[in-house]
Amino acid sequence: MAIAIGKKGKEQTSSLGKNIGIDLGTANILVYVEGEGIITNEPSVIAFDYETNEVIATGQMAADMIGKGHHGIKIVSPLNQGVISDMEATKKLIEISLHKVENINIDISQSTLLLCCPSEVTQLERDSFMSLGSKLGVKDVFIEQEVKAGAIGSGLDIFSSNGSMIIDIGGGSTDIGVLSLGDIVVSESNRIAGNYLDNEIMNHMQYVHGLLVGKKTAERIKIEIGSLREQIDNPRETYANGRDVVTGLPRKIMVNELEIRDVLARPFETIATMVLKVLQNTPAELSADIIVNGIYISGGGAMIDGVDEFLHKRVGMDFHISRRPMTAVVDGTKLLLKNRGSYFVKPTD
Amino acid sequence: MNEKLGLGIDLGTANLLVFLERKGIIFNEPSVIAFDRESGRIVAAGEDAHKMLGKVHSKIAVVKPLRNGVISDMRAAKALLTYVLGKVENLTEKNLSKTTCVICCPSEVTKIERDVMIDLAAKMNIMDVFIEEEIKSGALGAGVDIFKSKGILVVDIGGGTTDVGVLSFGDIVLSRTIRKAGSFMDDEISKYVKKTQSVEIGELTSERIKIELGDLHDHAKVVTNKYAGRDMVKGIPKWVTLTTSEISSVITPVFDEIIKLISAVLKDTPPELSADIYQHGILLTGGCSLIRGIEQYIEKRIQVPVKVVHNPLTCVAEGTKYLLKNRGDYLVNPLQL
Numbered sequence: 001m002a003i004a005i006g007k008k009g010k011e012q013t014s015s016l017g018k019n020i021g022i023d024l025g026t027a028n029i030l031v032y033v034e035g036e037g038i039i040t041n042e043p044s045v046i047a048f049d050y051e052t053n054e055v056i057a058t059g060q061m062a063a064d065m066i067g068k069g070h071h072g073i074k075i076v077s078p079l080n081q082g083v084i085s086d087m088e089a090t091k092k093l094i095e096i097s098l099h100k101v102e103n104i105n106i107d108i109s110q111s112t113l114l115l116c117c118p119s120e121v122t123q124l125e126r127d128s129f130m131s132l133g134s135k136l137g138v139k140d141v142f143i144e145q146e147v148k149a150g151a152i153g154s155g156l157d158i159f160s161s162n163g164s165m166i167i168d169i170g171g172g173s174t175d176i177g178v179l180s181l182g183d184i185v186v187s188e189s190n191r192i193a194g195n196y197l198d199n200e201i202m203n204h205m206q207y208v209h210g211l212l213v214g215k216k217t218a219e220r221i222k223i224e225i226g227s228l229r230e231q232i233d234n235p236r237e238t239y240a241n242g243r244d245v246v247t248g249l250p251r252k253i254m255v256n257e258l259e260i261r262d263v264l265a266r267p268f269e270t271i272a273t274m275v276l277k278v279l280q281n282t283p284a285e286l287s288a289d290i291i292v293n294g295i296y297i298s299g300g301g302a303m304i305d306g307v308d309e310f311l312h313k314r315v316g317m318d319f320h321i322s323r324r325p326m327t328a329v330v331d332g333t334k335l336l337l338k339n340r341g342s343y344f345v346k347p348t349d
Numbered sequence: 350m351n352e353k354l355g356l357g358i359d360l361g362t363a364n365l366l367v368f369l370e371r372k373g374i375i376f377n378e379p380s381v382i383a384f385d386r387e388s389g390r391i392v393a394a395g396e397d398a399h400k401m402l403g404k405v406h407s408k409i410a411v412v413k414p415l416r417n418g419v420i421s422d423m424r425a426a427k428a429l430l431t432y433v434l435g436k437v438e439n440l441t442e443k444n445l446s447k448t449t450c451v452i453c454c455p456s457e458v459t460k461i462e463r464d465v466m467i468d469l470a471a472k473m474n475i476m477d478v479f480i481e482e483e484i485k486s487g488a489l490g491a492g493v494d495i496f497k498s499k500g501i502l503v504v505d506i507g508g509g510t511t512d513v514g515v516l517s518f519g520d521i522v523l524s525r526t527i528r529k530a531g532s533f534m535d536d537e538i539s540k541y542v543k544k545t546q547s548v549e550i551g552e553l554t555s556e557r558i559k560i561e562l563g564d565l566h567d568h569a570k571v572v573t574n575k576y577a578g579r580d581m582v583k584g585i586p587k588w589v590t591l592t593t594s595e596i597s598s599v600i601t602p603v604f605d606e607i608i609k610l611i612s613a614v615l616k617d618t619p620p621e622l623s624a625d626i627y628q629h630g631i632l633l634t635g636g637c638s639l640i641r642g643i644e645q646y647i648e649k650r651i652q653v654p655v656k657v658v659h660n661p662l663t664c665v666a667e668g669t670k671y672l673l674k675n676r677g678d679y680l681v682n683p684l685q686l
Contacts, residue, residue, distance in 0.1 A: 161400040183406040280584025285403030285551025288577035291586035316585060343408060 017110030021333025022094065023146070024115055024129075026079045027171020027194050027300060029059075030330035031097050033106065034337065038330055040097040044171075046089050048074045058096045067214035081191040082118040082173035083125040084132060091135050109137040114333050116146045118173040120189035142340060146170070147177030147187060149332030150298045154322035158182055159343070163286035164293055166322075167275065167311075168329065169301025171195050174271055176278045178286055182343030186281045188274050192267045194300050197222055204263045205240060209253055213242035222304070225257045226264055229306035230313070232257055264304065272314035279315070294318030298328035354440075354448040356475070357669020359483070360426070360466070362415045363508025363531055363636060365395070366666035367433055370673060374666050375437045382429045383411045394432045403551040417528040418455040418510035419462040420469060427472050434473075443474075450475045451672050453483045453665050455510040457526035481677050483507070483665050484514040485521055487634040489683075490668030491658035495519055496682040500622030501629065504611060504647075505665070506637035508532050511607050513614045517622055519679030525614050527606060531637050534559055534600050541599045543581065546589045550578035559640075562596040565604065566642035569593050604643070608650050615651070630654035634661045 019034035024044065031040040042059030049056055050072050057065065062075060069075050078089035098106055113136070115129050126143060133141030150168040151158050156179070158164060163180040171194040177187040201218040205211045213221075217240055225236045235257040244251045275295070279287065295317050297307060302325035311319050322328045355370030365380040378395030385392055386408055393401065401411050414426035434440040452466045463480055470478040484503040488495050495501055496519040505512040508531040514524030539555040542548055550558075554576050561574055572593045580587040611631070615623065631653055633643065639662075644655045658664055674683035 161404050163404055179406075180404045181401060181406060181409060183408055185404075185406040276583070276585060279579070279586060282579065282586075283403050283551065284549040284579040285553055287549075287579035287586040288551060288554055289404075291577040291588065343406070 016105060016107030017112075018106055019112045019114075019337040020098070020106070020108070021114045021149075021330060021337055022116070023149070023329040023333065024079060024084075024090070024094075024117075025170050025172065025329075026077070026082055028326070029093060029097055030327060031094075032330045032333050033098075034334075038327060040100050041327065041330075042097070044077060044079055044093060046076050046078060046093045046096075048076065048089075050074050055092055055096065058093055059100075063216075066216050079172060081195075082170070082189075082193075083121055084128045087128065087132065087135065090132055094132075094136060109139070111138060112140040112337065113138045113142075114337050115141065115143050116149050116329055116333065117143055118170075118189045119145045119147055119175045119177060119184065119187035144333075144336050145175070145177070145184060145187065146329050147175045148179060148184060149329045149336055150175075150322070151177070151179050151296065151332065152335045153324070153328035153331030153333075154296045154298050156296060162293065163282075163289035165278070165282075165290045165295045167271070167295060167297045167299075167302075169193055169271070169297065169299040169307075171300060174274070174299075174301065176274055178278060178282050178290070180286055180289075185283070185286060186278050188278045190270070190274060192270050194219075194222075197226075197264060197267055197301075200263050200267060201260065204259075205242065205255075206245060208259075209240075209255075210245045211240065211242040211251055211253060212245055213240050217241060221255060221260060222264075225255070225260055227257050227261050227305040228264060228268055228310035229261070230309070232261065265310075268307070268310055269314070272311055275311065275315050279317075291317060294320050296320050296322050298322035298325045300326060354444070355673040356445075356448050356450040357486075357666055357673055358430070358450065358452045359486070359665040359669070360415060360420070360430075360452060360454075361507050361509070361665075362413070362418055364662070365429065365433065366663060367430075367437075368666045368669045369438060370670070372438070374663060376433045377663060377666070380415055380429060381411060381413055382425050382432070383409050384425075384428075386410050391428060391432050394429055394436075400553075402553055415509060417532075418507070418526070419458055420465045423465065423469065423472075426469055430469070431473060445474050446476065448475050449477045449673060449676075450479075451486075451669050451677070452478065452480050453486045453669065454480055455507075455526045456482045456484060456512045456514055456521070456524035479677060481669075481672050482512070482514065482521055482524060484512045484524060484634075485516060485677075486668030486672055487658075487665045488516055488632060488668065489671045490664030490666065491632060491634060491660060493632065494682075494684055496679070496684065499629070500618070500625035502611075502614070502618075502626045502631045502653075504607070504631055504633050504635075504638075506530050506607065506633070506635040508636060511610065511635075511637075513607075513610050515614060515618050515622055515626070517625075519682065522619070522622060523614060523617055525610055527610050529603055529606055530635070531556075531559070534563075534603050534637070537599050537603065538596065541595070542576075542578065542589060542591070545595075547581040548578040548587050548589045549581055550576060550589070554578060558591060558596060559600070562591060562593045563600055563640040564593045564597060564642055565601065565640060565646040567645075569597065569642065600640070601646075604646060608647060611647070611651055627653055630656055633657045634664050636662055 021032040043063035045062040047062040198218040308319035357368035359366040367376040379399035381398040383398040671683035675681035
């Protein structure tokens, strides 16, 4: 009997340590586990009970509570503008995400953990990712930049001497990078991304229509009718429910695509300027590659209709939308886990 | 492996060629090496490193150990040679101690620059070293019998230098060098594109332009090609269209200087040898002799027949085969050994 237990225990330890890649985004958390695929793809939101500090809900369920909670519930987005703002909540969120799928048995302390972060984070912010790893009990943690993972996940061969360029428009940050020979040559990051766009829509609703709308409504409007096309023939429409600023009563209005386009155009103008800035800092030989290969767009922002057309008008290069924009980063971690992010080693699938 | 090895090295600005006795040419790739900045480890050498030029991130340093025909970065030159010998033939410093080595250098280099070459070999634990001029080796490698009482004029237009020399009785009668050759033309092309189109192009692209569009024929067929670079004003990638006539106008001044050098050498040549040269013509070696129409171009201006050798890129390295046999001694004709 004793022998049997010992054997079982041994088997477990050898099978429990896994390679785990996490795209810890402001908007969504995606977890990849070696041999299992992407096990979590949900909003990075967590809800606590105010008094006991117990977790009530995470992911989609917690996201549904945004703007709808009562006194007893504290809803936290543990990441803000691409970086960790609430360490404890982040830790809880990852722990729960890893155990979302019931039949996976992972011993996280023996796993290798890869966390993706925006390109331009301060050393302090980077350290916070590292300490998150140690807080989770993982000894083997390494951090890679999102653009690198995103480029790999978009199917670009970044290990050749052929330069490639990628724009990752996420929830909290937009990252732009030029990659060659397995690493980043030039990169730029700013915080104009999905959440910023939601805020812009909220502001627009308040100032133009006198209607206070919630974050979730703003996001829904962006997803449903967000567009950047210059020529819109049949503008789509959607409703917006909120509270009237003056009367304080609930009100419903209709908004159309044209109006939202004008709201979105300004932040994307900034992103276009950022693209130009990165191109200006790119060595001439890589510029030559980019004009041939075009620029790839990944992240949730890539799903906005006409984003490639918009950027093409301003920058002049060819733009391609990544095949699976939402999961590109976490798809890329698959490969990076194999070579631990070293540009020396070209991981082969 | 304790036998005595013979090693011939053509350490050129553009290409490194290594000749090993009984094996032939074991390496013929660009003289470029890429290091990892942090660990100093070698990431790539030769062709692979050449592709990285102008494309690396801050973790890699791509180094060209030679500039204008002479060693400018000792550490990189040593690393490159050691890497090549180790990689290709599995030779380590231990094997090399019994090696005889000939290194080819441009004709007019200073004593210090020559000493640096010997130093390089010493650093690799090769004690038996001698230096020979590239034109001598080149002529031998092209299969010319330089040991007869016949004057031969050799023009070697390489990557960093152009050498012009007159050979007779197995050695050099006189020789001259200018530090204008292939790389200089690349620079001129990139300057031209910058000036006329406000577009910055990389090293690899300008070299490609030279190879694809360089044509010295009087009525060259007009070829137009598109190349990409970075717009100087806006900073974004941009296509530029270039034609053969444009590129010819950029590279002809360089060839005119080379012709001046040839004339200068011919002026100083003893009359008896001049007569030989007039009869047998000029031998052209080096990478730039592959530019279309170069024979006619020089012929028309010097009025002497010009001939490109059959192996312009490898003749210097091939010539070391003979130099290793006679150690550069003009009294011993290695062709008869």
